[in-house]
Amino acid sequence: MLNYAIRRLLMLVPVLLGMTVIVFMIIRAIPGDPAEVILGEKASPQSKEALRQELKLDEPLYVQYGDYLGKLLSGDLGKSIRSKEPIATEIGPYLAATLELTAFAMLFAIVVGVNAGIVSAWRQNSWFDYASMLIALVGVSMPIFWLGLMEQWIFALELKWLPSIGRANPRDPIDAVTGLYLIDTLVAGRFDQFGTVLKHLVLPGIALGTIPMAIIARMTRSSMLEVLRSDYIRTAKAKGLSQLGVIYKHALRNAFIPVLTVIGLQFGLLLGGAVLTETIFAWPGIGRYIFDAISARDYPVIQSGILIIAFLFVLINLLVDLLYAAVDPRISYK
Template sequence: MLLFLLKRLLWTIPTLFGVSVLVFSMVHLVPGDPALVILGEHANKEALEALREQMGLNKPLLEQYLSYMDHILHGDLGISLVSGESVLEAFLQRFPATLELSLSALLIAIVIGLATGILAAIKRYSLFDNLSMGFALAGVSMPVFWLGLMLIYFFSVNLGWFPVFGRLNDAYYLDGPTGFYLIDSLIAGNLPAFWDALRHLVLPSIALATIPTAIIARMTRTSMLEVLQEDYVRTAQAKGCAPWRVVLIHTLRNALIPVTTVVGLMLAGLLAGSILTETTFSWPGVGRWMVNALNQRDFPIIQSSSLIVAVIFVGANLVVDILYACINPQIRLS
């Protein structure tokens, strides 16, 4: 196991290097001038040239890339060209909001997706199976931004059950750390703030969880049906094992292996792919921050945040491989 982890960690070096080159190249191919965005369209040429020189934008691309990588290796993700704030500090301020939203969506997807997939496999070809897989197909096909707007229209505008945007009303300001509003409000014993933060979280979590829920449900059903045909499952049934024991102990544990792959990568995907949800619900997370940086041609934010997302994906792959051995000890990592 130790040798496997060491090999995987070594493989992350060329992977992240390739990602850094790709992102850096693509960012500089995007039309637009950061200096022009900062100073405005009516700025004179002298001011634009001075600002480009100050930000190092007039240097050759190779020199800019080497300077960028030198700062990365020293733990410096750069300074925002627009706001002048540290990219790392800005990311850490917004990351708890994205993580809170992603974990909530993943929890919904796991609970509903697993339960639906298991019941659909047990009741194969039944009305429940057909309806649940039909809804799963619709969930995969449904655009997140459209679903978010529909949820806002019905549950916020018409019914008034949930807030339209944001994470917390100003009336429930939390004194102290405000990274994870649900946890912080509970620690502070501020139940009104907790319920308000939960109400703000419901609709974005549902919108973000729709596609993962559908994928997990379909994957669980398919994997369960395959395992149910195995000899050891039929042997357990012939021995008179209780149906719940056959499903949960003999079948589900082995069926979870491919599902674990999906769930592990899905968390990384949710962290990186919550851009549409955060934009729709004005959620102050990393995704919305990256969209604003892209509109403003803020190169350091785009490059560094993309590199962090790549690190998250690599880490998720590593965790999934380790979980394989925990779920099924017969798997040997080499």
């Protein structure tokens, strides 16, 4: 198991190396010039040329790439063109903000999606089944930006139940240690702030979690339907087990493996795909950080940001693969 994990982590190296090449090429293929974006259109050609030299943008691509890779291998993510700050320190809070949001969104998606899927399968063709599968269908087809705006309109503007934007109350700043505000406030014992942070998470979390929730619900339902027809479920019933015992002890664990795959993939997708949600809810996350960097042609930030997301994506999927073995004794890694 440990050997397998280490081997998989080593296999990450060529994957990430490939990522660096692709990202490096693609962002340089985008029209636009960082020097012009930074200095403005009216800057003189001389000053633009000077800046290009300073940023080493005048070197051939392979020299630039070699330079970038060399620094990367020594653990240096580079500096932002705009802020001149090291990306490694700058990106931390953004990453934490996104992690908190995606974790909350996935928690919502898993709890609601899995249970809706279970009940739908158990009561197949009931009104609950039809209703939840209709919601799931609407859920996957709903544009996030529209859902986000509707949430803000109804729950923030009209009902005034929940805050519409941001991560916390700006007049009551949070002492960030980990950058995950829920944890920071709990550790500091500030339960009032914890509540505020939680309230700020609800609307963007639901907006971001709706699509995965719908996908998980449909996956759980079809997987459960298959498992509920199996012989060992009949055995469990013949033993005199209660419905809940049959479902949660025998059926769900067997039905969970394909659901686990979907959860891993969705989690990874959300990490990089939260740009829309982060923009609508003014969430200072990594999606917006990279998006802004793209607009500013801040090459190092784009490269490092995407690399980190790719790394997390692969890491989560490795974790899912290892979880398979924990759920199913028939799967073992050598």
